[in-house]
Amino acid sequence: MLKPVARTAALTVSTALAGVAFTACGAPSAQDDGKLQVVAAFYPLQYAAERIAGDQADVTNLTQPGMEPHDLQLSFDQVARVSDADLVLFERHFQTAVDKAVDDNRQGPSVDAAHVVGLEHLADEPGEEENHTGHEHGEEDPHFWQDPIRLATFGDAVAKELGTIDPDHAADYSANAAKLRTDLRALDTEYADTLSGCRRDTTVVNHDAFGYLGKYGVQIRSIAGLSPDAEPTAHDLATLHKVIAEDGITTVFSETLVSPKTAEALAHELGIRTAVLDPLEGLSTAAEDNGGDYLSVMRQNLALLKKANGC
Ligand SMILES: [Zn+2]
Structure with a gap:
C-alpha cells in the first residue's frame, strides 16, 4: 500500500497530466474550472476586479x-501567472x-491603472527647497484609489476589457461596473460631506x-515621502515639528502594513496622539x-480623519 505522501504525489502527477491533455484539446483546463483567470497586482485592483467579474473569474x-506592495518581489510561479492569465491588472x-x-x-x-485613471502630479511641499521626501518633483502619485471616483474609472476599463475577452458576459460586466460606480459615488459624497x-x-x-x-480639502504632510520604508531626514522632522505646532495637529497617523516606530516617536x-x-x-x-473590504476600510479612515481634524 502507498504511504500518504507517495499517494499524494502520484495523484498530483496524474492530475497534471490530465490537465495537459485537456488543455491541448482547447477545453478549459481542469485547474481553473473554466473560469477566466484574472491576476491583480495589489488589493484595490483585486477589489475592483472581483466586483466586476463576479462569478465569471478567479x-x-x-x-x-x-504584505506591503511597494517592494513586491515575484516568485517564479507568480511570473508564470502574469504570463498565462486571461487578464492582468497592474499599475x-x-x-x-x-x-x-x-x-x-x-x-x-x-x-494599466496608470494609463486609465489620470494620475495627479505630486505637489512640491511648501517651503521645501530640495527633494527631502524621497520623491522626484513632478513625479506622478500612484495612490489613486484614495479617490473613489478614480477607482470607478478603473472598474469601467476592467469591464470593457473583460467584455472583449468574454463577449457572452459583456452586459454583466458593464452592469457590475455601474453598481460599483454607484457604491463609490456614495463613498465620495460621504467623504466630501464629512x-x-x-x-x-x-x-x-x-x-x-x-x-x-486633497480633493476633499485635506492637506497631507508625510513623514517618509512616497515610499513607506524611506527614512525621514532631520530636516524633514524639524519641518514636521513646526507644522504640527503651528496647525494644532492632534494626531500623527501611522499605517497598517509598516512599523509605526517613527510616527510614534514623533x-x-x-505629546499628541497616534492613530x-x-x-x-x-x-x-x-x-x-x-470581513473588511475597500469600502469598509475607507469608511474607517474617514471616521479617524473626522476625529483628528475636528470635522
Ligand atoms: Zn504607497
Missing part, C-alpha cells in the same frame, strides 16, 4: 494580505517587479499615500479577518 492578487511605476514581468512575459491583454468644515485640514501621515484626499515627543490610517495598498490581515 481573481488572484500578487500581493498577499498583510505601471508602482511595483517594478510586476512591470518587468508584464514587459518580459506578457502577450495577452492587460489594464470633511467639509473641519477645524484643521493638515494631516500628518507616515508615507505619502493620501494625496488624493507623537510622543510632541492608524490604512492606505489600503494591501488588505491588512486584521481587516481580512473581520
Whole structure:
C-alpha cells in the first residue's frame, strides 16, 4: 500500500497530466474550472476586479494580505501567472517587479491603472527647497484609489476589457461596473460631506499615500515621502515639528502594513496622539479577518480623519 505522501504525489502527477491533455484539446483546463483567470497586482485592483467579474473569474492578487506592495518581489510561479492569465491588472511605476514581468512575459491583454485613471502630479511641499521626501518633483502619485471616483474609472476599463475577452458576459460586466460606480459615488459624497468644515485640514501621515484626499480639502504632510520604508531626514522632522505646532495637529497617523516606530516617536515627543490610517495598498490581515473590504476600510479612515481634524 502507498504511504500518504507517495499517494499524494502520484495523484498530483496524474492530475497534471490530465490537465495537459485537456488543455491541448482547447477545453478549459481542469485547474481553473473554466473560469477566466484574472491576476491583480495589489488589493484595490483585486477589489475592483472581483466586483466586476463576479462569478465569471478567479481573481488572484500578487500581493498577499498583510504584505506591503511597494517592494513586491515575484516568485517564479507568480511570473508564470502574469504570463498565462486571461487578464492582468497592474499599475505601471508602482511595483517594478510586476512591470518587468508584464514587459518580459506578457502577450495577452492587460489594464494599466496608470494609463486609465489620470494620475495627479505630486505637489512640491511648501517651503521645501530640495527633494527631502524621497520623491522626484513632478513625479506622478500612484495612490489613486484614495479617490473613489478614480477607482470607478478603473472598474469601467476592467469591464470593457473583460467584455472583449468574454463577449457572452459583456452586459454583466458593464452592469457590475455601474453598481460599483454607484457604491463609490456614495463613498465620495460621504467623504466630501464629512470633511467639509473641519477645524484643521493638515494631516500628518507616515508615507505619502493620501494625496488624493486633497480633493476633499485635506492637506497631507508625510513623514517618509512616497515610499513607506524611506527614512525621514532631520530636516524633514524639524519641518514636521513646526507644522504640527503651528496647525494644532492632534494626531500623527501611522499605517497598517509598516512599523509605526517613527510616527510614534514623533507623537510622543510632541505629546499628541497616534492613530492608524490604512492606505489600503494591501488588505491588512486584521481587516481580512473581520470581513473588511475597500469600502469598509475607507469608511474607517474617514471616521479617524473626522476625529483628528475636528470635522
Ligand atoms: Zn504607497
